[in-house]
Amino acid sequence: MTIMDAGIEDVYKTRVTGDVQAIDRVDPTVWGTEADGPVDAATLAAHDAKGYHIVEGLLSPAEVQTYWQELVRLSSDETLKADERVITEKKSGEVRSIFEVHKISELISELIRDPRILDRAKQILGSEVYIHQSRVNYMPGFKGAGFYWHSDFETWHAEDGMPRPRAVSCSIALTDNYPFNGGLMVMPGSQRTFVPCVGETPEDYYKSSLKEQEIGVPSEHEITKLAAEHGIDQFTGPAGSALWFDSNIMHGSGNNITPYPRSNIFLVFNSVENALVAPYAAAKPRPTFIGSRDFTPITR
Ligand code: 6CS
Ligand code: FE
Numbered sequence: 001m002t003i004m005d006a007g008i009e010d011v012y013k014t015r016v017t018g019d020v021q022a023i024d025r026v027d028p029t030v031w032g033t034e035a036d037g038p039v040d041a042a043t044l045a046a047h048d049a050k051g052y053h054i055v056e057g058l059l060s061p062a063e064v065q066t067y068w069q070e071l072v073r074l075s076s077d078e079t080l081k082a083d084e085r086v087i088t089e090k091k092s093g094e095v096r097s098i099f100e101v102h103k104i105s106e107l108i109s110e111l112i113r114d115p116r117i118l119d120r121a122k123q124i125l126g127s128e129v130y131i132h133q134s135r136v137n138y139m140p141g142f143k144g145a146g147f148y149w150h151s152d153f154e155t156w157h158a159e160d161g162m163p164r165p166r167a168v169s170c171s172i173a174l175t176d177n178y179p180f181n182g183g184l185m186v187m188p189g190s191q192r193t194f195v196p197c198v199g200e201t202p203e204d205y206y207k208s209s210l211k212e213q214e215i216g217v218p219s220e221h222e223i224t225k226l227a228a229e230h231g232i233d234q235f236t237g238p239a240g241s242a243l244w245f246d247s248n249i250m251h252g253s254g255n256n257i258t259p260y261p262r263s264n265i266f267l268v269f270n271s272v273e274n275a276l277v278a279p280y281a282a283a284k285p286r287p288t289f290i291g292s293r294d295f296t297p298i299t300r
Pocket of ligand 2: 147150151152251
């Protein structure tokens with residue numbers, strides 16, 4: 001059953017058939033104000049305009065080392081190998097991502113409460129927040145497969161039942177991000193346009209989409225239009241930097257054929273005022289390790 005069966009109006013219709021029309025976003029990008037947290041007015045304005053901002057040195061080199069060692073520990077934990085929260089690379093079988101990592105790792109459970117992170121998320125979303133999704137991405141060297149262009153919100157709306165794009169992601173680099181090792185590319189300002197995708201959501205689609213997404217990706221025509229209008233920025237920077245980006249910004253990354261891994265901790269904060277409902281375009285919600293349905297606000 002989708003939300004449509006309940007007769008609730010869907011502002012961001014997607015997974016449609018036939019031609020699509022881009023939809024102007026009716027929601028803000030930034031919901032809070034300068035007075036609500038650590039982000040200064042200029043940075044808040046930049047995030048509002050571009051849909052992202054970068055915090056250099058969010059983690060100190062010593063902290064990076066600590067979390068890097070945690071990632072290595074997790075990826076070599078034999079008990080985790082069979083866990084459905086561990087996603088492997090389609091070709092190499094190497095660990096690609098580990099979901100719900102804030103519940104698996106004590107260290108990362110503390111990180112989501114760190115004021116440098118939690119207070120920023122609350123300010124951008126203008127409310128109490130909870131973790132919609134957490135994952136560590138390994139993007140190993142030589143064989144790390146990238147992620148084709150997409151809007152996270154399109155998937156979270158269609159498959160998890162997220163009503164509005166009132167969520168923000170924080171990708172913390174644990175290895176140096178170069179232009180050549182699969183650094184995330186974003187289209188600045190594209191968060192103000194919702195691009196519906198063509199194609200019905202297959203049953204249990206997450207089992208393949210987290211390895212390689214085919215449904216829920218915009219057409220080349222729409223991507224070309226967005227790139228022409230907004231250009232493409234790339235997130236590069238030393239380990240410890242963090243990219244904060246809007247749930248609906250168009251983004252993607254290339255394959256990593258270099259010897260240098262591009263590993264990160266990826267935290268998605270959703271507003272408690274934007275709690276998930278029934279999926280807007282899928283038969284049933286994805287498992288809670290991908291789209292949490294515990295809306296309890298994060299507190300220190
Ligand atoms: O489907 C998802 O929820 C995940 N997929 C991608 C490519 N980005 C967002 C999220 O981690
Ligand atoms: Fe994404």
